[in-house]
Amino acid sequence: MLNPNKILSDYQLRKTNCRVAVLNIFIQNQHIGLSETYLEHHTDGAFDRATIYRTLNTFQEKGVIHRILDEDNVVKYALCIDTCSPDHHHHEHIHFKCTTCNTTTCLDEVSAVEIQLPGGYTKKEANYLIVGVCNKCNAA
Amino acid sequence: MLNPNKILSDYQLRKTNCRVAVLNIFIQNQHIGLSETYLEHHTDGAFDRATIYRTLNTFQEKGVIHRILDEDNVVKYALCIDTCSPDHHHHEHIHFKCTTCNTTTCLDEVSAVEIQLPGGYTKKEANYLIVGVCNKCNAA
DNA sequence: GTAACTGCAAAATATTTGCATCCTT
DNA sequence: AAGGATGCAAATATTTTGCAGTTAC
Numbered sequence: 521m522l523n524p525n526k527i528l529s530d531y532q533l534r535k536t537n538c539r540v541a542v543l544n545i546f547i548q549n550q551h552i553g554l555s556e557t558y559l560e561h562h563t564d565g566a567f568d569r570a571t572i573y574r575t576l577n578t579f580q581e582k583g584v585i586h587r588i589l590d591e592d593n594v595v596k597y598a599l600c601i602d603t604c605s606p607d608h609h610h611h612e613h614i615h616f617k618c619t620t621c622n623t624t625t626c627l628d629e630v631s632a633v634e635i636q637l638p639g640g641y642t643k644k645e646a647n648y649l650i651v652g653v654c655n656k657c658n659a660a
Numbered sequence: 661m662l663n664p665n666k667i668l669s670d671y672q673l674r675k676t677n678c679r680v681a682v683l684n685i686f687i688q689n690q691h692i693g694l695s696e697t698y699l700e701h702h703t704d705g706a707f708d709r710a711t712i713y714r715t716l717n718t719f720q721e722k723g724v725i726h727r728i729l730d731e732d733n734v735v736k737y738a739l740c741i742d743t744c745s746p747d748h749h750h751h752e753h754i755h756f757k758c759t760t761c762n763t764t765t766c767l768d769e770v771s772a773v774e775i776q777l778p779g780g781y782t783k784k785e786a787n788y789l790i791v792g793v794c795n796k797c798n799a800a
Numbered sequence: 801g802t803a804a805c806t807g808c809a810a811a812a813t814a815t816t817t818g819c820a821t822c823c824t825t
Numbered sequence: 826a827a828g829g830a831t832g833c834a835a836a837t838a839t840t841t842t843g844c845a846g847t848t849a850c
Contacts, residue, residue: 534849536805556839568807573840575805586791595839616781627778638767640795641756647789651726655780674824676830696814708832713815715830735814 522547522599531582538567542575546585546599553588553596553615586647588615614648620657662687662739671722678707682715686725686739692765693728693736693755726787728755754788760797 524543528535541563545554559572567575576597579585588596598615614627627650637643664683668675681703685694699712707715716737719725728736738755754767767790777783 534804536849538806569839570808570841571806577841578805616777627781637756637790637792638795640798641767641792642798643790643792646791648786649788650777650783650786652777652781652783655778658780658782674829676824678831709814710816710833711831717816718830 522550527584531584533578533582533584538563538571538575539579541566542572542579543584546597550599551615553598555594555596557594583644588647588649614650616654617649617651618654618657620653662690667724671724673718673722673724678703678711678715679719681706682712682719683724686737690739691755693738695734695736697734723784728787728789754790756794757789757791758794758797760793765794 524540524547525535527543528539533539542559545559545562556569556572556576559576560567560569563572576585580587580597583600585597586600588598616627664680664687665675667683668679673679682699685699685702696709696712696716699716700707700709703712716725720727720737723740725737726740728738756765756767758765
């Protein structure tokens with residue numbers, strides 16, 4: 521189970537109200553891209569917008585979250601940390617953006633093949649996004 | 661060879677100075693993410709910022725270009741159309757973002773494996789981005 | 801105690817929109 | 826001719842920054 525306090529201490533970040541609150545929302549929405557606006561609303565405006573932006577930037581620099589490619593001109597973030605594999609298999613998850621219902625989700629069933637980088641390249645992280653129409657919208 | 665006039669007529673878009681100019685820059689920078697600012701500068705300010713934004717949005721809606729995931733808080737775009745395969749193989753190209761020199765390029769050598777979508781899902785396009793350090797920066 | 805974090809206000813950027821005019825088909 | 830595209834100016838939206846006060850370690 522992901523725990524905000526553990527994540528913060530693991531990443532050597534001070535435990536503050538804003539960080540814990542933001543982290544909790546990310547944990548509850550694993551693999552789903554969240555925008556600053558979403559976080560602001562879902563913390564009941566308890567924190568200043570600037571603070572949330574600073575939190576997001578800090579988290580991103582430390583590698584707690586990463587930006588997600590999204591088609592609707594909104595920048596979103598999601599947790600880098602993954603619980604699904606206890607053995608820390610580190611399979612890259614694939615995000616799927618539905619152009620009909622406009623949601624971005626994670627295709628847990630599918631795992632991306634590890635891509636072989638050319639010589640001299642070092643990987644820090646990878647993001648895969650497929651844009652299309654999801655099963656629900658195709659059925660409707 | 662990619663030709664701006666052909667692309668515009670193929671996609672049923674009117675041929676205007678701004679569109680041709682922007683398209684030319686995209687063609688000369690295939691697989692490289694370009695921001696609105698870049699396009700504005702490289703057209704010598706000949707076009708209004710709003711016009712360039714409208715051009716980018718139109719191109720995106722029609723599927724001429726697509727947004728690229730980038731780490732440095734800047735939205736970039738690149739051509740969807742690909743010349744490398746005359747037989748229109750349509751292999752997805754993989755973008756590589758170097759965190760040291762801050763450039764996004766296309767790993768032509770590597771082609772992404774076609775990902776199998778779960779039942780009911782339809783794909784429109786796919787974007788793969790790997791973040792890390794490129795060969796030049798690793799050598800330096 | 802000290803460095804780091806926050807809130808507030810303001811600045812800097814980025815993106816969109818309304819409207820009159822011009823251009824492509 | 827008619828609808829679409831552009832330029833300009835203004836409105837919005839997004840993100841960053843300076844600084845004084847507060848908090849975590």
